Amino acid sequence: MHSTPGSVAILAYDGLCTFEFGIAVEIFGLARPEFDFPWYQHRIVAVDQGPMRATGGIQVLADGGMELLETARTIIIPGWRSRSDPVPATLLAALRRAHGRGARLVSICSGVFVLAASGLLDGLRATTHWRYTDELSARYPNILVDPDVLYVDAGQLLTSAGSAAGIDACLHLVARDFGTQVANSVARRLVMSPQRTGGQAQFIPAPVSRTPRSDLSRVMQWARERLHEPLEVRDLASQAAMSERTFLRRFSEATGASPKSWLQQQRLARARELLESSRHTTEQIAQQCGYRSVESFRVAFRTVVGLAPSVYRERFGRGEQALPA
Template structure:
């Protein structure tokens, strides 16, 4: 059986960022009849007194105040109304106290500025929307700002890039709590890829290419079907009908990753799925995911996931659901 994931407190404030708020509601508050175990409890916590107006002109009702933050296992900050506005001192104090007692904090997009103002990101890696990364680094120099990723998990604090990257960060937290099989099921209901390859660098505006780019989708699918084999850049470039140099450039533009990093990403995803849903032993999983030996697979898996394959299967395997 899965452990109960506890209460998720979702902040609501006057000037609420509607899309970011909707992400948190969709993932943590939506009923999940497809699962036979306890899902998250949730509470909408009012940051401000009085009417809470959301972007788009509608009103949001909260069912709790700051007192809910004292029992929340997870607190979600869905954006912030103004990067230039200091959040209320009462909110910053409540977040510091929650962090001190071990609560997890997750910010979406500009919500990172609330965590930064509370001093909870000092000395940590963090991210936000690529448009705000320079500002975040300038105003809070103690934060190690990474502008290229979709989210950063520093353990107790998770920060995500712009808007839709909040979905990636929330699904990542679901995976931490329940495993890849469950997070994949949630992603399917969202009609979204459970793991988006690359970072937000691929979304930063760039000059339009003078020559139309070849569609890499067929090459990526071809590679996914052969993860158990040794795949090389020359092979993939030939499949794409490109020179190696052109292929490397366009692959990075399309995915935000090198072919080597992308293959490792895909192999880890395949390994998690096999460990959760099959009875294959570690040696067989390693072979199907393209590793030379079980030992090299164990090392790579532990580095990528944070658990040994055996412990991952023990926690998230089919018998646990």
């Protein structure tokens, strides 16, 4: 059963970052007739009084002022208009109250500077666009800034890197609320690949690999079709007709992740799908996803997903069809 996900409040302000704002509206504000359960209720919340002009000259009309934050379950903070521009005290107070009553706060790109100014990130991991991580660390030394990831999920507080990483962070939140299958369905409607995990590198120094992308894609697809096998990096390198050292370097150059990390992501993504949609036992799922033991599968799943397989199935499985995990 899918519960009502509640209201999503998307901040708008004069000087609004249009792309980041559009990401939040696209994911949380569009009607989803393809689903037979309640979707998010979204509201545009005005931070400033008077006309609010977004980048590109677009004028934004809000549904109301910051009083709407008092009932929002989730608050989205797009990239802030200027990292040096002070955040209104009324907004900071509203965010602290929302956090205190359990609301989730999500920043995209430089929106993290709003959360940082509130003090809510002190002592926690966070990220932002790679161009701003040094500044964030210098200005807010109590925040554990991770410059090498797409997004950080710290429970109530989610921070994401440069603009497009906001899509991944928002899809991650959808997966938290509804499961991987629903998040992937939203991704397909966006005509993009399934949501990337937060640990993937946000900046790839050599995005154009000397290895043709089609070659790596072929090897990756070959591996996806064999997740039930205990694949090792040497198996992928052999399939690519490369030495293991060369394959490691070129895979990292092209994807921003190590082959081992990528394989883990694929195995756990497949495990989520099976827990949501199949009647397989945990032992069967562990075998189908290439784990040598059910114990190692449970540890990996809990470490990455944050839930035990049994809890994940109870929350996102198809009720009467699912067997205990």
